[in-house]
Amino acid sequence: MITFSTAFYVTKELTKEKLIELAFEWINGSPHYGFNDINWNGEDLYEQKCEKQKFSLIQSNDKKILAIRLENIDDDNILWTNDFVYEECDVNNMLLVRLAHDAVDKESVVPRRYNRPRLMKTILKLGYGAEDNNLLISDREILITENNLELAENIINGKSKYLLPVVYVTKRFMDNDTILNTKELAKDLAGTAHVVVEENTEVTTKLKELTNGINPFNGAVHIYYSDKVGTRVIPDEFSKANAFRFKIVNAVCRRLSLVKVKDKYTWGTIRYQKLLERYRHDEKKNQELDDLHEEILKLKEKEYNELVEGMREELDEKETEINELRSKVESYEYALKNIKKEQEGNVMFNCREEEFFEGEIKDMILKLLLIEKTKMDDDPNQIGWRKYHVLQALLQDNEIIGTGEKLKTELKEILSKVDRITAQDRKKLKELGFVRKEHKHNKLYFHGDGRYFIPIGKTPSDFRAADNAASTAINTIIC
Structure with missing residues (x-):
């Protein structure tokens, strides 16, 4: 749960390197953290863990955003998460600070303070605080004072307009004073809000004329937010200094904790983008995806020209090629999507065989594992083996996607016909990934691979054994 959130401008003197230096001084110098002198060598993604703490540092792909996170489990079993997101901007830099806390288990009591x-x-x-407007x-x-009434x-x-809220404090008419300790209030709200204090009630009187009487007065405190939704807090006769101060601080912090942060400043977005970049770099897929995109655009343009010229047969072939490219793009997107899971305990295998449709190889492995497990289900000895567990x-933690079953159903429906396969059936086969090589009209190859082909009959008599032909083709291609 977000407990505290603010964003404010910092000067150019607070560089990324300086911020990291201050962060390391904070963490390495604290007796509450168990790190052994953490240090950073400039890598874009850096993490260190100890028993109850975790420190992480990420730089965005363009190097303009730096995100720092410290996670700490305290003695009451509460997880505290400190986020600092720094962005290099043209005039002043930006620093976003967020604090969240969550109970680790049901017995943990989450504090309010x-x-x-x-x-x-x-x-x-x-x-390092910079100017927020003036x-x-x-x-x-x-x-x-009377000298800056215009402000x-x-x-x-x-x-x-200001980035931070403005807490405007007035003096009481009866004693020209306020029960607030405004100096302490300014320290409490540093980086969270500006604390502006009237010198005396004469200022209040003059501002009444300048603002048509909408100004706060007689000890009232008005909080002006950036979205122009304000809150006026009036002390009663029983208010005490600290209680009134805490009421104002809590009102500001509670309001800011509800404000939605832009996606580019959130830890999850920055981390996802960095992991995605690393994946693309390691697998060398980025350039391949760009090339596929360009190839699809070229094929679409050529498709249009061929349509105008009436080249129907060639147009169908290009549609098949485009579907194959789309299938590849979907396969890459599926692979990228798996990066976001980041689940511990994943088992990965290398496979030189190209995946012809989404989840093909994974489903194939899971089905083979299911067959093996089923053989052991009825043996009371084997169900106690590590292998069985x-x-x-x-099988429990991985779901069979089932794209192959859909392909199997559609393929069997076409190949099991006892009459001639129609032109529409041939087009459907192309959409499923079967292509013709060297104008061999009686053979279709699965994704152009010469190892996997199905014969297509030329006359109705060729389909007397249609069911057997369909079964053979399906067993060859689909697990």
Whole structure:
């Protein structure tokens, strides 16, 4: 559950290298973490684990975004996740900070209180906060006097836009003071909101004229959010300083924790993009996918020209080639999709055979494993073997996709006909992946592979043994 979230501008002096240096000082210097002096050699994806903590660092593909995550399980069995996402921008850089906590088990009690990430406090204490429009992001309050009334007027009337909310504090008429410790309030909200404080009630009176009476007054605090949805908090006669301060801080933090973060700043998106890039690089698929895309576009253009010229037969062949290319693209997409799972315990095998349709080889292996397991089911001795347990686990955790069964059904429906196969049937066979080589009209090859072909009869008499021919073809091609 997201407990705390904010995003603010930082100066150019806070580089990625400096941020990582501060992060390592924070983690290596803490007695609460069990890392042995973690360090980074510049790799785009870096992780370190110990008993109850995990540190991760990721750079985006364009090197402009750096994401840091620290996960820590405390003594109450609560998982705390600290996220820092840094982006290099044209004027000022951006830093997004999020804190989440979750119960590890049912007995864990999730606390309501929390502390802002120490790294965030350090960054602001060292003066790396940048200008947010005309307000400096820091841990200090901003005073409104008669000399800068225009600043207050623009805030109250919504003329100035800020990334962070503005907490506007007024003085009471009875004593020209406020029960709030505004200096502590500014420290509590550093990097989360600007704290703006009126010097005295004379400022309040003058702003009433400048804002047509919509300004807060008499000790009230108004929170101006970037979406212009504001909240006014008024202390009652029994309010105490700390309680009132915490009420304001909680109102701001609770509101910001509900704001949706752009996808490019989320840890999951950055990590997925990096893993996808690594997969494409390792498997050298990226260029192949681009080439396939260009080839499909060229085939589509040629298809249109042939249609205009009336070359019907050649057009059908090109449609088949396009379907084959689409099948390859779907196969690559299927492989890329599996990268996102990242499940522990995966078993991977290399296979030189090209997969002709989605899930073909995996389904084939699972079916063979099912046959082997079924042989053991009725033997009370064998069901206690490790071999049986592994087979059982593999079959439970992996689902048979079943694309081959659909192909089998459609192929049997066509090949089992006792009369001549029609032109529509031939077109359907091409869509299923069967192609003709060297204009041999009586033979179709599965995905152009010379090892797998089916004979197509020329006359109705050739189909007296149609069922046997269909069975032979299906057994040759499909497991």
